[in-house]
Amino acid sequence: MTDLISSSQTALANWTSKAINAGWLAPDALTHITALNSATPGQLFTGPERPLVVGFFGGTGVGKSSLMNRLAGEPIARASAERPTSTAITAYWHSSVRVDRLPSDFPLEKLKTVTHDNASYASVLWLDMPDFDSVESSHRQLVEQWLPYIDVLVYVVSPERYRDDEGWRLLLEHGHRHAWLFVINHWDRGDPIQRDDFLSLLSQAGLSDPMVFCTDCNPHKPAVKDDFNEFDQTIRSLADQQFIGELEKLGVFQRLGEIRKTASGLEQALGDSELINRWQTLWQTRWAQHSDELTQAIEWQIPNLAEHYADNGQAFWSAWLPGFIKPAALTNTAPSTSDEQTTKDPQLLDDVALQRLDDGVAAFVQDARTEQVHTDALAAIVARRRADLPARLVQTVNQSLQASLQVPGEAWQRALHKGLGLAATLLPMATLGWAGYKLIAGFAEGGANAGDYLGVNFAVHTAMLTAVAWGVPTLLSHKTKPSRSKAAARGLRKGLDQALLETEHHIAEGIEQAGQTRNALLTELQQVHAAGVNQLDRPDISDAVKRLLIDAR
Ligand SMILES: Nc1nc2c(ncn2[C@@H]2O[C@H](COP(=O)(O)OP(=O)(O)O)[C@@H](O)[C@H]2O)c(=O)[nH]1
Ligand SMILES: [Mg+2]
Structure with missing residues (x-):
């Protein structure tokens, strides 16, 4: 399935390069495709079965590390009142799990791994993430690098800071890529009104029936009555192969959807059919x-x-x-x-x-x-x-x-001009022919009336007639010559x-x-x-999963 994502992405990138070369897309169109992060949690593991990847995410000091320590039953992650508490990701997983396909560009010095042998949590891989709202931009970078590999994001807030801008931005931006659980920690200071307000905010963000747990993870005094056990149970129940498979399929479908969305943006850039x-x-x-x-x-x-x-x-x-x-x-x-x-x-x-x-x-x-x-x-x-x-x-x-x-000129002009030109040749010839005939006939008759065909008069008349027979048509021909x-x-x-x-x-x-x-x-x-993208139909999703998803899916 993940091959389908990378082959679709490559095919779209090739198509885009072609369209850019053809002058139909701007040269920066390719960046939209290379920016697509097509990774899914399944890509971290080789085996057919894999653990559910759960990430704790939230602002500084809300108690992510304390919550994880409480789940682990031992202080695995550094929890402290000093800020910032951690610059690395703490991963906590069962010793049987093999995370053998970590991307080569992942900064391993920023990954602290702790393994355990607690069989009841064998199918969960926990990630305690640094504070995304830290002044250190490298923290946020690290969080964003890991996000595609996370199935379930546990968004931890505090009663005072559940309207965190930065966390909200991330929720809206990456929301459709994950299943979500919500924890209001520091519940020892919390008020049900804050919980309701948080719920209404979540519903505006597209989660109509989100799972919100209120916890008190203060290690220094006994916890007030909270939802920690329900939260613990929920995570255990989600760490089931069918659920994990469903999430992975959904992840692939969603990433193909992103490729398709990018493609349709590029398609629109070619204009409509008109x-x-x-x-x-x-x-x-x-x-x-x-x-x-x-x-x-x-x-x-x-x-x-x-x-x-x-x-x-x-x-x-x-x-x-x-x-x-x-x-x-x-x-x-x-x-x-x-x-x-x-x-x-x-x-x-x-x-x-x-x-x-x-x-x-x-x-x-x-x-x-x-x-x-x-x-x-x-x-x-x-x-x-x-x-x-x-x-x-x-x-x-x-x-x-x-x-x-x-x-x-016009056809009649040309015909007239041609006719006159012909006349200028034929008429003098006819005149001379007539004179010649007269001369020969006169001699044949024996020389009587020689004055009719010999002598000055005859010659002058013949010359004049010939001149007229040539001159008149020539003049007219000249006059009627069509203008070039x-x-x-x-x-x-x-x-x-x-x-x-x-x-x-x-x-x-x-x-x-x-x-x-x-x-x-x-x-x-x-x-x-x-x-590519049309190959995969939207997977069937169980109601249990639907509840954790933002509507946009
Ligand atoms: N009062 C109270 N303090 C808590 C609670 N959870 C954690 N703390 C304290 O808050 C501080 C920050 O907790 P930490 O887990 O490091 O927060 P993180 O930055 O989100 O990982 C620590 O001093 C914890 O002991 C809680 O539910 N109530
Ligand atoms: Mg921490």
Whole structure:
């Protein structure tokens, strides 16, 4: 069972490291898991049977050591009016008990062991702990180190000091990890009203029917009538293997519960199932605003750019080749200083435009931070995608520009222009053909009316007609030639619209991708649970045990 705790803890730690590396959890998330103390009392012993581990815990001078001495029937623990009485843990156990698995980091110099041969207490291991409220912080450290190994905590108070803050803090913090018994010692000075008040405090802390014993352990005068014998009997009755087994199971269940609680805290740190949708909305809202600003930053350049690409012969001829406009001409990101011509070219994405692009993306990442979710994963994906954006934007605009320059004007304009161009070739040829026919036919008729096909008049008429047949369509063709700069401007605008839409999608895809990593991590966490914390059902607890537990279990 304890293997289940350590394997669950390791599996959760591995998962957490993965989530941290993926940028979905803050680097300190792992400390929550390493801070989990997964020890149980059973881990101190090797054998199948073990004693019940009972610890006395309470403030200075309340009489813990005196109580233990009284139970032992001999002065095993140092009890004294001097403060602090002890800096070590006094352990008292039967000589048959083997505590062979003490953790290696336990300070043995702070453990005083006393063995006995009292068979009626063979199944109890007593621990008298130093005062947790001592000025010495090492005392509290020692107490906290031992706490996970204790089944039953006997919280000893005095009639004057049962409202001890420090003890109460420990009770609330560690309460659900132990079974509890309560002793009001110094009962020779006690009053039943104090007992009732203490009971009501305990009930507020989650113990509705706690076992409280009032004792007088003053060794110097005979005890007043008290509950010492009942207390003694209760401990003996609890030191039963079934009860110990139940407590151990409960301890394992409770520690798995702590692992699960830590895990669910980490799970919540990944946000809820709507997180990605909200991020998408945030991005859309941001982009709606920033793409407008980016359009404005580019728009004023479009006439210049259109003029440049309409006139640029090289651009026109190389329009048939892929990548005819060097990216350097459209953006200043490529190193272009060596090329005089290129540096003078107008740029689609100048510094201002690039800054707008960055602002939009950065503003979104900032918006996403308001979600209380670690955004490193998102920021990294968005940054990678942001780096692609200028080249993608330029490519889309280029394609649109090329396409537009290849078909300038409207279809009818192009048809008319083409028709006129054809006419400028065909009509003069027809005219010359007609003149040639006249000449050959005249000769064939035997030279009569030679003036019709020879002579100055004929030549002048033919030349004039040919000139008109060529000149008129040529002129008209020239006049109807669709404007390349308009076509370029249209191509640039269309390309820009498309590129902005693509930019929105490119980042939205990144957000989706982040969401997929998140879902994969969550699925993996479910698998970690299935193999670990979900393996153990809550054990059945007898009423006798329930009475000693704080509700939180
Ligand atoms: N009057 C009275 N004195 C007690 C009682 N129990 C312990 N003492 C005395 O209180 C002092 C502190 O007791 P001790 O057991 O050392 O307290 P610890 O610090 O909680 O271990 C000692 O001088 C004891 O003799 C009690 O029930 N009544
Ligand atoms: Mg003591």
